[in-house]
Amino acid sequence: MPKQPRQLVEMSWDPITRIVGSLGIFTKIDFANREVAECHSTSSIFRGFSGFMKGKDPRDAHFITSRICGICGDNHATCAMYAQNMAFGVKPPALAEWIVNLGEAAEYMFDHNIFQDNLVGVDYCEQLVRATNPGVWEQARRTEAPNAGLHGYRTIADIMTALNPFTGELYLATLAASRYTREMFCLMEGRHVHPSTLYPGGVGTVATVQLFTDYLVRLARYAEFMKRCVPLHDDLFDFFYAALPGYEKVGLRRTLLGCWGSFNNPEACDYTYANMPRWGQSMFVSPGIVIDGKLVTQDLVDINLGIRILLGHSFYDDWTAAETFVAHDPLGNPVDQRHPWNQTTIPHPQKRDFDGKYSWVMAPRWFDGKEHLALDSGGGPLARFWATALAGRVDIGYVRSTGDGVEINLPRTATLPATTLNWKIPRWSNTLERNRARTYFQAYAAACAYYFAEQALAELRAGRTRTWTQFAVPEEAVACGFHEAVRGMLSHHVVIRGGKIANYHPYAPTPWNGSVRDLYGTPGPYEDAVQNTPIFEENGPEAFKGIDIMRTVRSFDPCLPCGVHMVLGPGKVLETHCSPTFGR
Amino acid sequence: MPSGRSLPAGAPDPMAAQASRRHPAAGTTGAASTASTAGEPAGEIAVLWITAGLSCDGDTIAMTAATQPSIEDLVRGAIPWAPKVKLYNPLLAPEVGDEFLAAFRRAAAGELAPFILVVEGSVPDEHNKQEGYWASFGTDPATGQPITTCEWIDRLAPRAWAVVAAGTCAAYGGIHAMAGNFTGCMGLPDYLGREWRSSAGVPLVCIPGCPVQPDNLTETLLYLCHQFAGLAAPIPLDEALRPRWLFSQTVHEGCDRGGYYEQGEFGDAYGSPLCIVKLGCWGPVVQCNVGKRGWIGGLGGCPNVGGICIGCTMPGFPDKFQPFMEEPPGSLLSSAALMTYGKAIKALRQFTKDSLNKVPSWRAAPPRRST
Numbered sequence: 001m002p003k004q005p006r007q008l009v010e011m012s013w014d015p016i017t018r019i020v021g022s023l024g025i026f027t028k029i030d031f032a033n034r035e036v037a038e039c040h041s042t043s044s045i046f047r048g049f050s051g052f053m054k055g056k057d058p059r060d061a062h063f064i065t066s067r068i069c070g071i072c073g074d075n076h077a078t079c080a081m082y083a084q085n086m087a088f089g090v091k092p093p094a095l096a097e098w099i100v101n102l103g104e105a106a107e108y109m110f111d112h113n114i115f116q117d118n119l120v121g122v123d124y125c126e127q128l129v130r131a132t133n134p135g136v137w138e139q140a141r142r143t144e145a146p147n148a149g150l151h152g153y154r155t156i157a158d159i160m161t162a163l164n165p166f167t168g169e170l171y172l173a174t175l176a177a178s179r180y181t182r183e184m185f186c187l188m189e190g191r192h193v194h195p196s197t198l199y200p201g202g203v204g205t206v207a208t209v210q211l212f213t214d215y216l217v218r219l220a221r222y223a224e225f226m227k228r229c230v231p232l233h234d235d236l237f238d239f240f241y242a243a244l245p246g247y248e249k250v251g252l253r254r255t256l257l258g259c260w261g262s263f264n265n266p267e268a269c270d271y272t273y274a275n276m277p278r279w280g281q282s283m284f285v286s287p288g289i290v291i292d293g294k295l296v297t298q299d300l301v302d303i304n305l306g307i308r309i310l311l312g313h314s315f316y317d318d319w320t321a322a323e324t325f326v327a328h329d330p331l332g333n334p335v336d337q338r339h340p341w342n343q344t345t346i347p348h349p350q351k352r353d354f355d356g357k358y359s360w361v362m363a364p365r366w367f368d369g370k371e372h373l374a375l376d377s378g379g380g381p382l383a384r385f386w387a388t389a390l391a392g393r394v395d396i397g398y399v400r401s402t403g404d405g406v407e408i409n410l411p412r413t414a415t416l417p418a419t420t421l422n423w424k425i426p427r428w429s430n431t432l433e434r435n436r437a438r439t440y441f442q443a444y445a446a447a448c449a450y451y452f453a454e455q456a457l458a459e460l461r462a463g464r465t466r467t468w469t470q471f472a473v474p475e476e477a478v479a480c481g482f483h484e485a486v487r488g489m490l491s492h493h494v495v496i497r498g499g500k501i502a503n504y505h506p507y508a509p510t511p512w513n514g515s516v517r518d519l520y521g522t523p524g525p526y527e528d529a530v531q532n533t534p535i536f537e538e539n540g541p542e543a544f545k546g547i548d549i550m551r552t553v554r555s556f557d558p559c560l561p562c563g564v565h566m567v568l569g570p571g572k573v574l575e576t577h578c579s580p581t582f583g584r
Numbered sequence: 585m586p587s588g589r590s591l592p593a594g595a596p597d598p599m600a601a602q603a604s605r606r607h608p609a610a611g612t613t614g615a616a617s618t619a620s621t622a623g624e625p626a627g628e629i630a631v632l633w634i635t636a637g638l639s640c641d642g643d644t645i646a647m648t649a650a651t652q653p654s655i656e657d658l659v660r661g662a663i664p665w666a667p668k669v670k671l672y673n674p675l676l677a678p679e680v681g682d683e684f685l686a687a688f689r690r691a692a693a694g695e696l697a698p699f700i701l702v703v704e705g706s707v708p709d710e711h712n713k714q715e716g717y718w719a720s721f722g723t724d725p726a727t728g729q730p731i732t733t734c735e736w737i738d739r740l741a742p743r744a745w746a747v748v749a750a751g752t753c754a755a756y757g758g759i760h761a762m763a764g765n766f767t768g769c770m771g772l773p774d775y776l777g778r779e780w781r782s783s784a785g786v787p788l789v790c791i792p793g794c795p796v797q798p799d800n801l802t803e804t805l806l807y808l809c810h811q812f813a814g815l816a817a818p819i820p821l822d823e824a825l826r827p828r829w830l831f832s833q834t835v836h837e838g839c840d841r842g843g844y845y846e847q848g849e850f851g852d853a854y855g856s857p858l859c860i861v862k863l864g865c866w867g868p869v870v871q872c873n874v875g876k877r878g879w880i881g882g883l884g885g886c887p888n889v890g891g892i893c894i895g896c897t898m899p900g901f902p903d904k905f906q907p908f909m910e911e912p913p914g915s916l917l918s919s920a921a922l923m924t925y926g927k928a929i930k931a932l933r934q935f936t937k938d939s940l941n942k943v944p945s946w947r948a949a950p951p952r953r954s955t
Contacts, residue, residue, distance in 0.1 A: 014722050052764040056906065196890075468855045
């Protein structure tokens, strides 16, 4: 119960910047009680991939769907390729799988890196901290950084200054790192962000000694960078907990995390639906759903069958009367009409009405047999680590799941010794832990890349240089691909008829994280996380920047190729709830 | 050489006749062309960048990958003779919401000038439905409804010093304009008109690519900065409004696998280091410099690294290139014709190569003498 009489002020931010895509966040804020009372997230762009993919050649799917996203398009291309491999019944050579894994690892290294310190990092930079919490800035100047010996910044304020846009040392070093990691990506997948060398059946990349040399020298440079970055971010985020007691409640929501698994293991993965539970569990990032700290499933078939696409308050008409494309999966399990295999997209543009329909994002949910759960990805890394830690399956030396965390072992680099980093399951699924997991996952991706490069070189040295397997396109097929886009769970579902695409539905992390209220009234994760957020910003309504809200939204690493909106200024007083009897 | 008249070598410039008339346009903006002689940056120009077309934001991401020049080079005024760029792009802006939109509102009201408007994403047809929006950017405080991207273009384009369509979607419609789409979207030349000119007389500039090759994007912005400073001639564009020095050559003309094509050596499986035209590569007829420039830092690309060219810089992309993984019909004839000639040439080259692989006979160690 609010302690003070509620006086709600409408505040909105449209567009939300420093994310990918268009997002608006509309809130009602209770300044007297210093909390967000209500939040709606809205996406302002409709693009309609599922519409124009109908009738196209299924071999084109990865080229087309890459264009869904301009920062992690290759994750889509890869996921589409996994679905194509299942549909066409083709298994790429092991070397091709290692090359794809190396490309995807580079994508995680690049994308988490640029997002962490060039986009979300600005929310923690000197410029913004001084503008929103001058008291915190003063404290940061007095606080020695515990890991100064590892990263070189004496105080927390020095770290914040290093994050200032276009002038900060870390900001600029990060931009530079974002380039050579994209060069690593281009070595394996041709071009960033829409790959040229991925194909169903493998890759067109020519596996030469030089290819791996060029990759390894950059990987080693990045590993060295990570040995400084991870302890730096630990210092920064730990400082916020200490400087602002109660900051753990910012962006806190129930632990409802989904991870669809990443980095296929060619020794296990045959791309058959029947064997999917087995090869899914041999991935180097384990798939799984974590509810209230428990791993409820790590089986990709269970995960697949539980997906439901609800429309809720989005600008679409229902398709319950439309065609059922897949009544049963290839194992004979019934498939719901609200499953992506059976989805028919019927856009219905209309005025935006927060009591009615207000966004182009639908409401994907995971049905556990009892309720439709609004899973989030924790921005990607939080769910990946949580699922991988609890599953306890990954152990390749460079990375190891320990049951209560994940151990990352980076080898010796130019000036720094071999280093072990330990990510531990946190107490909260909140803003700071989403961000902390991101920095650790950058190191995890680098450590995995050492392993993949080792395996790829073993293939090359053994003379197994083929990177592609021939296939034929079937007349009829039903298939799915599961992957982890940089910011979370990614699935592609395809139905092929007459050798053409009859139905195609990609579900990226942002439809989950940025979803609208569903028909049961359950808010989407951004909405839910923001609604629980206390306000620590020192500014009142007149100069309010909404920094705690921005940090929360950005902790999910929004990537809409659509947005969150904030209206600054005095704000409009909406309603006053005075309750003299119960007021304290 | 007076840099003000330097044109890229080779291609004739269709705008040359108008150049003398339009070239002083830079002067109308008040740019300090005199400053250039002192090596000082010539003033400042704003770049207002809208990513809210139907897009993936991949061209903005490409901007962050560029090194020739880099975005921080442009923003910090590191490149000689170019005005400093004041960048308003949603990906990198510290400001949020209305604070971020303030610059766009001022520009629309004529209170922020001069500026280059960069549009990313294809432009939807907002008239093909009863109500609502396909693409929007910010909220109208009067109505509480989204402001459509089309409204922003209508407000800003007439006041811009130049308008740039970044990426194939903004240039020609691209992926979103594929047959069967809901939104009726199109490229900026179709929306504004192919003959459109800015108030300063600069034609619409299209920098295609899906996404745009990073350095092509920032280099074109740099060219416009130099033009704005009064130092470069009007940007030379081809009939599809592409910068000529970047898009005159075909992929094939710059491809390091072109030699295999010449010798009639064609790969029959992806992963082959030979020419991949029979696997779906459209490089011989697509205008793009990727083979020469690579993708990032000179690395990567398309056919040069084993990726078929799917024609992503072309106005006909994607429909005219689909299905992508089929041999382009035109290459059947040309590659067949090459088989005899190419094989013969290769055999002759092999003969010469074998000879060149031997050191000249006199370099052998002298015979040992024994008594």
